[in-house]
Amino acid sequence: MAKQKKQPRPKAETPKGFRDYFGADVEERRHMLDAIAGVYHRYGFDALESSGVETVEALGKFLPDVDRPNEGVFAWQDEDETWMALRYDLTAPLARVYAQHRNDLPTPYRRYAMGPVWRNEKPGPGRFRQFYQCDADTVGTASMAADAEICAMLSDALEEVGIPRGDYVVRINNRKVLNGVLEVMGVAEGEVRDAVLRTIDKFDKVGEAGVRELLGKGRLDASGAYIDGVGLTEEQAEPVVRFLTSKGDDNAATLANLAGAVGASEIGQAGVDELRQIADLLAAQGYGPDRIVIDPSVVRGLGYYTGPVFEAELTFEILDDKGRPRQFGSVAGGGRYDDLVARFTGQTVPAVGVSIGVDRLLAALREKGRVGGTAQGPVVVTVMDRDRMADYQTMVADLRNAGIRAEVYLGNPKNFGNQMKYADKRNSPIAIIEGGDEKERGVVQLKDLILGAKIAENATLEEWKERPSQIEVSRADLVAEVRKMLDSQNA
Numbered sequence: 010m011a012k013q014k015k016q017p018r019p020k021a022e023t024p025k026g027f028r029d030y031f032g033a034d035v036e037e038r039r040h041m042l043d044a045i046a047g048v049y050h051r052y053g054f055d056a057l058e059s060s061g062v063e064t065v066e067a068l069g070k071f072l073p074d075v076d077r078p079n080e081g082v083f084a085w086q087d088e089d090e091t092w093m094a095l096r097y098d099l100t101a102p103l104a105r106v107y108a109q110h111r112n113d114l115p116t117p118y119r120r121y122a123m124g125p126v127w128r129n130e131k132p133g134p135g136r137f138r139q140f141y142q143c144d145a146d147t148v149g150t151a152s153m154a155a156d157a158e159i160c161a162m163l164s165d166a167l168e169e170v171g172i173p174r175g176d177y178v179v180r181i182n183n184r185k186v187l188n189g190v191l192e193v194m195g196v197a198e199g200e201v202r203d204a205v206l207r208t209i210d211k212f213d214k215v216g217e218a219g220v221r222e223l224l225g226k227g228r229l230d231a232s233g234a235y236i237d238g239v240g241l242t243e244e245q246a247e248p249v250v251r252f253l254t255s256k257g258d259d260n261a262a263t264l265a266n267l268a269g270a271v272g273a274s275e276i277g278q279a280g281v282d283e284l285r286q287i288a289d290l291l292a293a294q295g296y297g298p299d300r301i302v303i304d305p306s307v308v309r310g311l312g313y314y315t316g317p318v319f320e321a322e323l324t325f326e327i328l329d330d331k332g333r334p335r336q337f338g339s340v341a342g343g344g345r346y347d348d349l350v351a352r353f354t355g356q357t358v359p360a361v362g363v364s365i366g367v368d369r370l371l372a373a374l375r376e377k378g379r380v381g382g383t384a385q386g387p388v389v390v391t392v393m394d395r396d397r398m399a400d401y402q403t404m405v406a407d408l409r410n411a412g413i414r415a416e417v418y419l420g421n422p423k424n425f426g427n428q429m430k431y432a433d434k435r436n437s438p439i440a441i442i443e444g445g446d447e448k449e450r451g452v453v454q455l456k457d458l459i460l461g462a463k464i465a466e467n468a469t470l471e472e473w474k475e476r477p478s479q480i481e482v483s484r485a486d487l488v489a490e491v492r493k494m495l496d497s498q499n500a
Contacts, residue, residue: 174300323337391428404487451484
């Protein structure tokens with residue numbers, strides 16, 4: 010009988026494009042999501058938690074191939090031959106939820122949702138196949154008050170999580186204005202219109218001169234490769250350039266410039282009027298250009314949205330991998346999308362929403378030093394006598410009942426040094442020690458591990474004697490003394 014080949018052990022590694030998150034990362038994200046949810050809730054939005062799995066038909070953007078619809082989503086075929094996929098955003102599921110439950114939901118329906126989404130795309134530096142989104146949307150109203158409210162709420166959310174005024178700006182544009190520009194140019198639906206839209210989307214990378222070249226004959230890119238242009242004349246391209254460079258000294262000047270760029274186009278003038286309404290509503294609430302501004306250079310998403318579009322950009326500088334200063338950039342975006350629910354109902358349902366990139370926002374806060382470092386661990390009750398484990402468990406229960414994070418050391422207690430190493434590795438603020446002698450005298454020793462580390466690094470012997478990192482307290486006063494020490498550490 011042939012000997013059966015031994016199965017190789019599986020590799021302990023995360024799949025490509027995914028990562029593991031440990032204590033501090035998870036806590037930082039949770040605190041941020043809680044802070045943002047608090048703002049959304051304050052604005053009257055309700056939480057919605059929908060399934061992480063949708064039918065490919067409901068997602069709409071991706072259709073089954075011969076084998077599987079693997080272009081952009083993680084998909085599989087169910088036993089009834091229905092194609093299923095992990096959601097790639099939180100907006101498509103909202104459209105399905107609203108269409109399915111619209112008779113039971115209030116109109117307008119205001120909801121926020123937070124959770125992971127999945128993209129079956131090529132991963133890269135800082136680009137993962139699973140990441141968190143944090144959305145808020147209003148479905149069922151065409152009022153510009155909803156758009157203004159979303160922008161104000163986004164501004165409040167950024168400040169709530171630690172981005173101060175002056176370090177960010179919410180910029181607003183409108184797809185209808187662009188449509189008016191295209192109408193003035195005489196560019197109809199088709200390849201030329203799509204090429205113009207793609208060129209507009211490159212404005213933030215190539216600037217005005219680059220857009221002129223790409224709308225015309227073409228240009229050499231940074232690598233020296235020649236990129237063919239759209240083939241428009243300078244006269245044809247001029248309305249696009251006027252649109253992209255319409256920003257004035259204030260919102261009134263910008264709106265006047267945009268009105269000139271769209272000329273007699275009705276759809277364009279309607280877009281300018283919507284921007285004017287939003288600006289007036291925001292000004293009435295005290296949101297000035299130091300926080301929110303009309304800016305025609307916001308072009309990302311104009312191919313998807315049907316009306317106003319907005320983007321939150323962080324304006325402070327960071328250093329890139331080569332030590333060069335650059336602005337951090339966009340951390341949130343959104344706009345009005347009035348066609349999404351119609352896929353299910355056949356009827357246009359107005360909607361507007363925003364999505365905050367939680368991981369990018371966390372990265373920004375780390376760059377500013379407002380989050381980061383190692384999360385504080387629990388108070389550790391050491392074990393001096395394994396036969397007295399019940400005493401130590403009583404001690405830790407008293408701390409937990411008082412709301413103090415605490416644990417008993419559960420490893421081999423034989424080597425006390427190992428218990429201290431464990432406490433250090435857990436980043437514990439305090440170690441509690443009660444040997445037989447302390448037990449008889451009704452006291453415990455509290456070792457301030459944070460102060461102890463500082464003393465070990467910097468203090469002289471005299472300073473160490475004056476500032477002992479270990480004190481003896483009454484067992485009856487344990488909870489009060491631990492809380493006092495924790496308060497002192499966090500002061």
